[in-house]
Amino acid sequence: MLIPRFFGESLLDDWMKDPWNSTRTAPEKANARKVSVMRTDIREKGDNYVLDMELPGYKKENISVKLENGTLTVQAIGSEESREEENGFLRQERYAGSCARSFYIGEALRQEDIQARFENGILTLVFPKQPAPQPEQSKYISIEG
Template identity: 50%
Template sequence: MYMPSIFGTYFFDDFMNDSVNETEKTLYGKHAAHLMSTDLKETADGYELYIDLPGFKKEEISAHLKKGYLTVAAQKGLEKDEEAKNGKYLHQERYTGSMKRSYYVGEGLTEEDIHAKYENGILTVKIPKVENRVSEQKKYISIEG
């Protein structure tokens, strides 16, 4: 199967065969392979990623760029105080934990080049087409909401 390429490298190279680590498999069970499902769209100006993150708040999501890799992470916990105040759970399917996924976007980008917006459970990340520039530092990308 061929995947879209950005800057001469396959966009999904690094996690096609092992997109979910063992910790995530333990936390999320048989649904682990479907975490952070991502669609990639090419536009005239660049690329757009659509990453499914249902049930998360904007504050629970972070994105950073380091050495050409965009890493998106999400972490959530359920309020233990809520349970004490409002009764005891007999069955619980909602999860707590964290997940992350990395995407190779090229070393010519800086965090100012990438724009992210979180709305209705979907993180949209816009990545421009740019020539290679070297960016050395790990910097975080702001997520609008």
């Protein structure tokens, strides 16, 4: 059977490919989608690490930062209340719901060692490179801003 040239070599294989990111493998594409929310930069600044996380559209009250067994977890919960009023849209791309990311930062850190600030849609966490060796159970970190 002859297939028109615009379908490429294999009709079914081409339908399964992503035309915009065809050089990426399937796991890379999945990771690219996950990272599109809560994009994070981690850098060194003096004796501290600074973690900057994008959380556009979220309010400070809807963000929680938790330290448990050396794992720092950031969770953001978006409300869909304002979106229920919108009717008649043809395409919906804005994200509403919850998302979370976790980072292992060491079991020696305590809640008091971590500073958090939320400003202009950016959550900034600052914590020391060499914390005092006093592990502690899970606690929430307050966010300034």
